[in-house]
Amino acid sequence: MLEEYGQLLKQNRDYRNLWIGYVISQLGDWFNLIASAALVATLTSTGAALSYLFLARFLPLFLFSPIAGVLSDRFDRRWVMIWSDILRAATVFCFLFIRSADQLWLFYLLTIAQFALSALFVPARSAVMANIVRKDELIVANALDSITWSTMLAFGALLGGLATGFFGVQTAFILDIGTFLLSASFIARISNYQTDEEAAAMRHKKESPWAEIVGGVRYLRSEPLIMTIALVKGGGSLIWGAVNVLEIEVAENIFPLIFTLNGIEMGVDGSLTLALIYTMAGLGTGFGPLVARRLLGDEHHRMLLGITISFFMLSTGLITLAFSPNLWVFSIITFMRTIGAGTLWVLSAALLQTIVPDDIRGRVFAFEFAFLTAAQSISILVAGIAQDSWGFTVWNQFFYLGLLGIGISIIWMFFQIKVGQRPLTQSKI
Numbered sequence: 280m281l282e283e284y285g286q287l288l289k290q291n292r293d294y295r296n297l298w299i300g301y302v303i304s305q306l307g308d309w310f311n312l313i314a315s316a317a318l319v320a321t322l323t324s325t326g327a328a329l330s331y332l333f334l335a336r337f338l339p340l341f342l343f344s345p346i347a348g349v350l351s352d353r354f355d356r357r358w359v360m361i362w363s364d365i366l367r368a369a370t371v372f373c374f375l376f377i378r379s380a381d382q383l384w385l386f387y388l389l390t391i392a393q394f395a396l397s398a399l400f401v402p403a404r405s406a407v408m409a410n411i412v413r414k415d416e417l418i419v420a421n422a423l424d425s426i427t428w429s430t431m432l433a434f435g436a437l438l439g440g441l442a443t444g445f446f447g448v449q450t451a452f453i454l455d456i457g458t459f460l461l462s463a464s465f466i467a468r469i470s471n472y473q474t475d476e477e478a479a480a481m482r483h484k485k486e487s488p489w490a491e492i493v494g495g496v497r498y499l500r501s502e503p504l505i506m507t508i509a510l511v512k513g514g515g516s517l518i519w520g521a522v523n524v525l526e527i528e529v530a531e532n533i534f535p536l537i538f539t540l541n542g543i544e545m546g547v548d549g550s551l552t553l554a555l556i557y558t559m560a561g562l563g564t565g566f567g568p569l570v571a572r573r574l575l576g577d578e579h580h581r582m583l584l585g586i587t588i589s590f591f592m593l594s595t596g597l598i599t600l601a602f603s604p605n606l607w608v609f610s611i612i613t614f615m616r617t618i619g620a621g622t623l624w625v626l627s628a629a630l631l632q633t634i635v636p637d638d639i640r641g642r643v644f645a646f647e648f649a650f651l652t653a654a655q656s657i658s659i660l661v662a663g664i665a666q667d668s669w670g671f672t673v674w675n676q677f678f679y680l681g682l683l684g685i686g687i688s689i690i691w692m693f694f695q696i697k698v699g700q701r702p703l704t705q706s707k708i
Contacts, residue, residue: 310435340394347641418572421568446665449618522597523659534606595616620626
């Protein structure tokens with residue numbers, strides 16, 4: 280099963296360079312997150328300060344995605360990614376000069392700038408995938424991306440924590456700067472970059488950015504099938520977004536994994552439990568797409584069926600989590616539910632890369648990214664309110680999230696049945 284992934288990396292030099300850049304960039308992202316949280320916690324003791332940090336990281340991804348999609352369709356996607364990496368390296372370099380609480384406003388402003396640039400990178404990378412791999416390799420490439428993300432989820436946070444803890448936040452930021460520059464250098468090595476003639480012509484058109492944004496919206500409105508597929512990750516984010524918050528509560532207050540080393544208690548803050556949960560989630564999201572491709576293949580109607588199955592696996596997994604008697608059962612169920620989440624992510628991405636024309640693909644992926652970011656933010660916000668103001672327990676929320684997921688699963692199932700065996704082909708603007 281793993282041979283296909285090794286062959287893709289061995290035989291496709293351009294994808295190999297894109298993938299290596301992704302590995303490096305993902306590692307740097309974890310260094311940045313942990314170092315940023317540590318810096319804010321050091322400079323101020325207010326809980327609101329950390330909330331502002333996450334707001335500064337999430338909001339630009341939503342707000343700047345529309346213009347990011349236009350840039351991805353108008354300019355060479357390689358250079359969009361390269362300049363995004365270079366400018367993010369310069370932005371994080373400025374983090375090194377934040378030394379006091381009265382500079383936090385500048386830190387938040389720089390974080391907003393960093394993630395506005397990230398909003399440029401993500402849709403460009405999703406769109407460029409179909410330019411450097413064959414259609415029959417798209418599921419393999421997206422599954423390998425999922426495995427990479429999962430590996431970084433399982434190990435990147437640990438390495439970032441060690442780097443920050445042993446060497447300090449400044450060192451972690453310097454390492455993050457290096458990862459951006461390394462990522463840019465590998466992306467610059469992509470040479471066999473293919474776009475169709477119409478897409479190349481579109482990049483030389485002198486339409487206003489607003490006109491191109493409107494064109495992207497008009498395209499999605501005229502293609503309800505593609506619009507629905509572009510909403511898949513957002514639907515999943517409504518379900519799994521809140522889980523990120525709830526898992527911290529489980530780790531710290533319900534199932535803390537504590538052991539004593541040389542008379543010192545380790546894991547009292549829930550860090551060991553959270554590491555175990557993240558590891559199981561990483562394994563699940565990586566394993567799911569491998570099995571899905573083996574069982575379902577690459578046909579479009581089979582991929583739509585796979586998304587239906589994934590929604591139900593994710594939803595029933597959350598309902599089952601609500602009745603977990605201990606950490607080990609919780610961890611096993613986490614593995615099972617994230618098989619659904621990882622498969623849903625990969626199949627929806629591969630479908631869009633296959634059926635969306637090249638000249639509009641960046642804007643479609645920007646719409647998808649903006650919607651999933653908004654959906655995840657709403658899910659996280661509601662989870663906090665439900666716990667603080669409505670008196671919901673963690674287990675209540677897992678159960679109700681699962682029920683929400685069942686509802687979304689049924690809606691998608693009817694859509695998948697309606698589409699049936701209909702061939703999905705590219706349609707022009």
